[in-house]
Structures are given as C-alpha cells and as structure tokens.
Amino acid sequence: NSFIAIKHHINGFPVESDFELKSQPLRLSAHPGSTDIVLKNLFVSVDPYQINRMKTLSPSHASSSVTPFITPGLAISVHGVAEVVDSDDSKFEKGDIVEGIVHWAQYSVVKAGESALMKLDTLEFPLTYHLGILGMSGLSAYVGLFDIGRVKEGDKVFVSAASGSVGNLVGQFAKLHGCYVVGSAGSDQKVALLKEKLGFDEAFNYNQQKDLKSTLTKYFPNGIDIYFDNVGYEMLEAAVANMNPFGKVVVCGAISEYTKSMSRKGSALNMVDIVYKRIKIQGFLVSDYLNVFQDFKSKTAGYIRSGKMKAVEDISVGVHNIPSAFIGLFHGNNIGKKIVKLA
Ligand code: NDP
Numbered sequence: 404n405s406f407i408a409i410k411h412h413i414n415g416f417p418v419e420s421d422f423e424l425k426s427q428p429l430r431l432s433a434h435p436g437s438t439d440i441v442l443k444n445l446f447v448s449v450d451p452y453q454i455n456r457m458k459t460l461s462p463s464h465a466s467s468s469v470t471p472f473i474t475p476g477l478a479i480s481v482h483g484v485a486e487v488v489d490s491d492d493s494k495f496e497k498g499d500i501v502e503g504i505v506h507w508a509q510y511s512v513v514k515a516g517e518s519a520l521m522k523l524d525t526l527e528f529p530l531t532y533h534l535g536i537l538g539m540s541g542l543s544a545y546v547g548l549f550d551i552g553r554v555k556e557g558d559k560v561f562v563s564a565a566s567g568s569v570g571n572l573v574g575q576f577a578k579l580h581g582c583y584v585v586g587s588a589g590s591d592q593k594v595a596l597l598k599e600k601l602g603f604d605e606a607f608n609y610n611q612q613k614d615l616k617s618t619l620t621k622y623f624p625n626g627i628d629i630y631f632d633n634v635g636y637e638m639l640e641a642a643v644a645n646m647n648p649f650g651k652v653v654v655c656g657a658i659s660e661y662t663k664s665m666s667r668k669g670s671a672l673n674m675v676d677i678v679y680k681r682i683k684i685q686g687f688l689v690s691d692y693l694n695v696f697q698d699f700k701s702k703t704a705g706y707i708r709s710g711k712m713k714a715v716e717d718i719s720v721g722v723h724n725i726p727s728a729f730i731g732l733f734h735g736n737n738i739g740k741k742i743v744k745l746a
Pocket residue numbers: 450451452539540543564565566567568569570587588589590593633634654655656657658659660687688689690732733734735736737738739740741
C-alpha cells in the first residue's frame with residue numbers, strides 16, 4: 404500500500420521535499436470480529452487546512468485545534484470516496500461506494516464511526532462531486548452564507564479565492580439567492596470563468612490591483628453587506644473598509660496566513676470602523692454542521708439537475724502526485740475543487 408507522509412513538520416510554504424511516498428504491506432481482508440473495513444481509495448481531497456495540521460505543535464495550537472495533528476511518517480487522514488474491498492462491519496459490504504475520512508493512500512483500513520463513513524445514497528453524479536459541490540466544500544459555502552452570513556435577497560456579497568472550491572460555490576449560491584456578487588481571484592483565466600461561466604456579476608484579478616480598498620470601492624459603490632473571507636490579511640482589511648453598517652464577515656479561512664512561519668505582528672484591521680459600523684465577524688467550522696448535510700445535499704443536487712449550479716473540478720492522477728496537488732493550492736494552481744484520482 405503506497406501512501407504519502409510528511410517527513411517533518413512544515414512551518415511555511417510546503418515543498419516537494421517535505422513529503423515522501425512510503426509503502427507498507429496491507430492486509431486486504433478485515434479481521435473477523437474487528438469491525439474493520441478495508442477500502443480501496445478512489446478519489447481523495449486536497450485541502451488548504453491540512454497545512455495547519457502539519458505545523459509544529461505549539462500549546463496554543465493544541466488547545467485551539469479540533470482536528471488531530473499529523474505525525475511525520477504516518478498516513479495522513481483526509482476526505483475521500485472509496486470502494487469497500489472487505490468488511491467485518493455488517494453495515495457495509497464489498498463493492499459499496501462510500502465517503503468519509505480515508506488517507507492519502509491507495510488503501511485504508513478504517514472503522515465506520517471513526518471515519519464518519521457513509522454509503523453514497525446516489526450514484527447519479529460523478530463520484531468526485533461528493534468531495535466538492537456535494538461534499539464539504541459545498542456544505543462550507545452553504546453554511547457560511549446562509550447560517551453564518553444570514554444572506555438576504557439583494558445583499559451585496561464579496562467572496563475571495565472565488566474560483567476555488569468553496570469560493571465558486573459561495574458565488575453560485577448567492578446568485579441563486581438574488582444577490583449582487585463580486586469575486587476576487589489570482590489570474591485572468593479565473594476571472595473569466597467567474598464572469599462568463601458561473602454568473603458572477605463582477606470579478607477581478609487581485610494580483611493586478613494597486614490598492615485593494617479602492618478596487619473594492621469601485622465594485623461596491625454602495626458598500627459590501629457580506630464578505631465571505633477565504634484568504635484573510637490584506638483582503639480582509641480592504642473588505643472591512645468597504646463594509647456597510649451591520650455588514651457581516653464570514654470567516655471561512657485565511658489561506659494567506661497559513662504559510663506564514665511567523666504569526667503577523669499586530670493587525671491593520673480598523674477596529675474603530677468595526678465598532679462604528681457594528682460589523683459582525685464570525686468564523687465557523689463545517690464539521691459543526693453535519694446535521695444540515697442531507698438538507699444541503701438534496702437542495703444542491705436539485706440545482707445541479709436543473710442546470711442552476713455547476714461543478715468546477717481540478718483533478719490530478721496518482722498517489723505520487725498528491726504533494727504537488729497540495730502544494731499547488733498555495734500558489735493558486737488549482738481552479739475549483741482539487742482532487743486526486745487514485746484508482
Ligand atoms: P481553494 O480551492 O480555494 O484553493 C486555494 C486557493 O486559495 C488557491 O487556488 C488560490 O487561488 C488561493 N490562494 C492561495 N494562496 C493565497 C494567498 N496568499 N492570498 C490569496 N489567495 C490565495 O481551497 P478551498 O476552497 O478548499 O478552501 C478555501 C478556504 O476555505 C481556505 O482558507 C480553507 O482553509 C477554508 N475552508 C474552511 C472550512 C471551514 O470549515 N471553515 C472548510 C473548507 C475550507 P487564487 O489564484 O485566487 O489566489
């Protein structure tokens with residue numbers, strides 16, 4: 404069984420030499436009486452948050468983290484779609500297609516509860532959709548916009564990393580909800596996708612802007628009601644400067660801060676502005692919202708069927724390509740949900 408491990412903790416931008424492809428013999432049958440399930444991993448997810456699990460464990464990290472840290476040399480747990488090869492758990496049988504926590508590996512031996520394993524209720528859509536538009540990315544967009552942002556028809560919504568997995572779905576949901584939507588992304592090709600294929604009202608390449616604050620003022624002459632933040636730092640500061648009174652900042656992620664080896668000193672966030680404009684800033688974790696997963700999934704499946712939402716995916720092939728797929732997230736190489744096909 405081949406799998407990807409980190410060689411050591413990573414405290415900045417990840418590079419290929421931080422990773423190794425390891426292999427170990429694998430038992431392809433479950434231990435009788437063990438409730439083990441042996442999975443052949445078909446598709447695995449590649450997500451920015453994993454870098455935060457790869458850092459050197461500090462006491463503040465340890466107390467704030469809800470996902471376990473990654474140990475160098477060991478297989479790395481991730482979301483995936485897999486086929487059951489053998490099962491000693493009566494709820495699963497050989498041939499079932501499942502989603503849940505697997506590994507950056509060809510095979511995984513798991514227990515249903517620990518891996519939140521679910522049989523796919525439909526094979527109507529490509530299996531990859533269960534990692535993106537119908538999976539955790541979609542749920543993050545949905546929960547962030549509707550539960551945290553409490554978006555209303557007519558709201559003016561800004562989303563960063565808008566061509567990424569979560570970002571493009573935030574924009575699509577917001578458009579379906581009757582909002583004015585602007586996205587930022589790192590290339591002209593991504594900007595074109597947002598405007599021409601995904602129905603965003605406007606989009607801009609943030610790498611080509613001299614001053615993000617005035618760029619946002621240009622796109623939001625009447626202010627921003629909801630900022631869906633995927634990147635943090637300068638973009639967050641520029642968005643806050645353009646927020647309307649009672650605006651909401653939905654903090655989904657802060658990718659520009661994940662790879663800073665030193666935490667940034669101070670903050671240029673204008674706190675007085677936040678007070679006087681009564682801005683609400685709230686983070687969230689998608690894992691707290693699994694109770695709305697089925698609701699979200701059936702609504703989104705309906706939108707896909709009727710052509711109202713589109714999946715944007717970016718797929719690499721082979722376990723050995725997982726590190727480059729992962730590293731690429733921090734350089735904007737992906738368009739849409741980054742996935743690695745294993746089998
Ligand atoms: P994406 O598919 O958006 O991939 C990451 C993208 O981020 C890149 O393609 C790149 O696009 C952009 N990016 C990379 N580095 C920077 C930078 N320094 N500044 C600005 N943009 C950058 O990933 P996801 O959709 O999976 O995740 C998006 C965000 O949501 C992440 O912060 C992630 O951690 C978070 N997240 C949070 C969840 C939660 O429960 N709170 C759940 C899932 C995701 P570009 O070319 O536009 O720069």
